[in-house]
Structures are given as C-alpha cells and as structure tokens.
Amino acid sequence: MRHQLTFPCEGATLAATLDDAPGTTGLLIVSGGNEIRSGAHRGIATLAQRIAEAGHPVFRFDRRGIGDSEGVNGGYTSSAPDIAAAIAVFRRAAPKLTRITAFGNCDAASALLLHQxxxxxxxxxxxxxxxENDDSEETDEPTLPPATAIRARYLARLKDPKSLIRLLKGEVDFRKLLRGLSALGKPPAPAAPDGLPARIEAALAGLGCPATILLATGDRTAQAFMENYPTALSRVPVERLASPSHSFAGDDGAWLAERILEKLD
Known part of the structure; x- marks a missing residue:
C-alpha cells in the first residue's frame, strides 16, 4: 500500500512516499538532479511499485526545495541532512526493517558516495x-562528452547514410564537429585534488558498505564514469545495460528493478 507522509529536515518540512510491504529489507530511493520523487514520466514511482510488489518496502522523498518539500534547493552536494533524515523516518515508518539499501541515479548516486x-x-x-561543471550552466565552454562517447557517436554517424548526406549538403555544424573531433587528440586535464572526480574516487575507495554500480552504457554520464574510474570498475560489482537511457526509461525500467531485486532478495 502506498502512503504519503512528511518529515522535518533542518526547519523544513519534506514530502515523502512509502510503498509498504512485509519484507525486512527496504529500499531508499534518492532522486537525482532536480527531479521530484515520482521521477521522469513516473519512472521512479513505477520502480517503487515493482520493488514493493516483490515484498520490499520502498521510501522516496523530495529533498529541500524540490517538488512538494519546503526549504532552499542547495543541490546534491548539500543533501546529506535530507538523506539522513529520510533514513531515520523510513525506519520509524517501517519498524520491521532490519536493513536499508539505497538507490540513486546520476548526482543522487554521487550524493550517496560523497555523504558517507x-x-x-x-x-x-x-x-x-x-x-565538475553542469552543461545546464551558461558557460562559453560546456563540458564535452568523454572521448569514448565522441568516438562512438561519430562512428555511428559515419555508418548512417542520412548523416553523410547532411554533411555533403552542408547541414552539419562544422564548428561543433571540429570541436568534438579536436577533443579526441587532447589528453584529459589533470583533476584538481579537491575536485569532484577526486572526491568520488576517494569515496569509492573508502566505501564502508557493499555497493553495486549500474550503467546504461550508451549514456554519456555512464561513459564518463567508465572512462575515468577503471579501478572502481574492477573493484566494485558492475551491471551493464546496452541502452542510451540515462533514467532507464521504458523497458529498461524492468531491467533496473530486476538488478535491484537480485540483491534485495
């Protein structure tokens, strides 16, 4: 059964949803970006329903300043109090729980790492x-995809007759094309010692609980992770899905639920 509830976090009232179930291992879902707890096209709500129908309670919430929650949206880097408060209220709302596993996609996954x-x-x-930078920010030089993503993209286009016709007709933005191709020959810039990549690396190395990495291998964010963290990929169990869907949309949602249930059961 699905219940709506609220809980306090540093003076703000946060909105949450509990999908109740009889199991003693629960799933906490942390939303990524500025996404509300139902997810894009209700994908997270569907995931919660699938997990609960398999017998595991699921708790999801809107962090401060998002969706139905009060407060100021400080982004994922300031969400530690929100996550900690959600864990505490999840335990109170489902007192039979003996274990809680958390799921996060995109910067929610990074938040779960950084706030350990x-x-x-x-x-x-x-x-x-x-x-380190968000493409949504207005900058002269937005973040490029990783070299592996650029190579895969241009290889696919070279195999596509329609793309070649567009090139011959002059319908391709050559400035953007040259910028992308030039990135292939550039060595990656060294990461700042206190930058996000270094902090993610340190968090992965110091994990105090089991973790599973889930990657949609056609997704740009996943490709960047695969390129920059080969050591983590050899140390932490990884499940890969050949899909470009960053949010595991459509049929990919069933794959995501199955991977989670394999560890919860």
Missing amino acids: PLPLDALFLANPWTY
Missing part, C-alpha cells in the same frame, strides 16, 4: 555523475 558514512547497509549507484 550514512546508516545504510548497501548501495545501488546508477550512472554516477562525475562532471
């Missing part, structure tokens, strides 16, 4: 966000 230690028993980290 948290009172959690395991993590599902999907397409972790590792870019």
Whole structure:
C-alpha cells in the first residue's frame, strides 16, 4: 500500500512516499538532479511499485526545495541532512526493517558516495555523475562528452547514410564537429585534488558498505564514469545495460528493478 507522509529536515518540512510491504529489507530511493520523487514520466514511482510488489518496502522523498518539500534547493552536494533524515523516518515508518539499501541515479548516486558514512547497509549507484561543471550552466565552454562517447557517436554517424548526406549538403555544424573531433587528440586535464572526480574516487575507495554500480552504457554520464574510474570498475560489482537511457526509461525500467531485486532478495 502506498502512503504519503512528511518529515522535518533542518526547519523544513519534506514530502515523502512509502510503498509498504512485509519484507525486512527496504529500499531508499534518492532522486537525482532536480527531479521530484515520482521521477521522469513516473519512472521512479513505477520502480517503487515493482520493488514493493516483490515484498520490499520502498521510501522516496523530495529533498529541500524540490517538488512538494519546503526549504532552499542547495543541490546534491548539500543533501546529506535530507538523506539522513529520510533514513531515520523510513525506519520509524517501517519498524520491521532490519536493513536499508539505497538507490540513486546520476548526482543522487554521487550524493550517496560523497555523504558517507550514512546508516545504510548497501548501495545501488546508477550512472554516477562525475562532471565538475553542469552543461545546464551558461558557460562559453560546456563540458564535452568523454572521448569514448565522441568516438562512438561519430562512428555511428559515419555508418548512417542520412548523416553523410547532411554533411555533403552542408547541414552539419562544422564548428561543433571540429570541436568534438579536436577533443579526441587532447589528453584529459589533470583533476584538481579537491575536485569532484577526486572526491568520488576517494569515496569509492573508502566505501564502508557493499555497493553495486549500474550503467546504461550508451549514456554519456555512464561513459564518463567508465572512462575515468577503471579501478572502481574492477573493484566494485558492475551491471551493464546496452541502452542510451540515462533514467532507464521504458523497458529498461524492468531491467533496473530486476538488478535491484537480485540483491534485495
């Protein structure tokens, strides 16, 4: 059964949803970006329903300043109090719980890493966000995709007759094309010691609980993670899905639910 509830976090009232179930291992879902707790096209709500129908309670919430929650939106880097408060109220709302596993996609996965230690028993980290800058910001030089993504994209276009016709007709933005191609020959800039990539690396190395990394291999964010964190990929269990869907939309949602249930059961 699905219940709506609220809980306090540093003076703000946050909105949450509990999908109740009889199991003793629960799933906490942390939303990524500025996404509300139902997710894009209700994808997270559907995921919660699938997990609960399999017998596991699921708790999801809107962090401060998002959706139905009060407060100021400080982004994922300031969400530690929100996550900690959500864990505490999840335990109170479902007192039979003995274990809580958390799932986060994109910067929610990064938040679960950066805000450790948290009172959690395991993590599902999907397409972790590792870019220092957000492309949505107005900058002269937005973040380029990783070299592996650029190569895959142009190789696919070279195999597509329609793309070649557009090139011959002059319908291709050559400035953008040259910028992308030039990136292939450039060595990656060294990461700042206190930058996001270094902090993610340190968090992965110091994990105090089991984790599983879930990657949609056609997604730009996942490709950046695969390129920049090869050591983590050899150390932490990884599940890969050949899909470009960053949010595991459509049929990919069933794959995501199955991977989570394999660890919860």
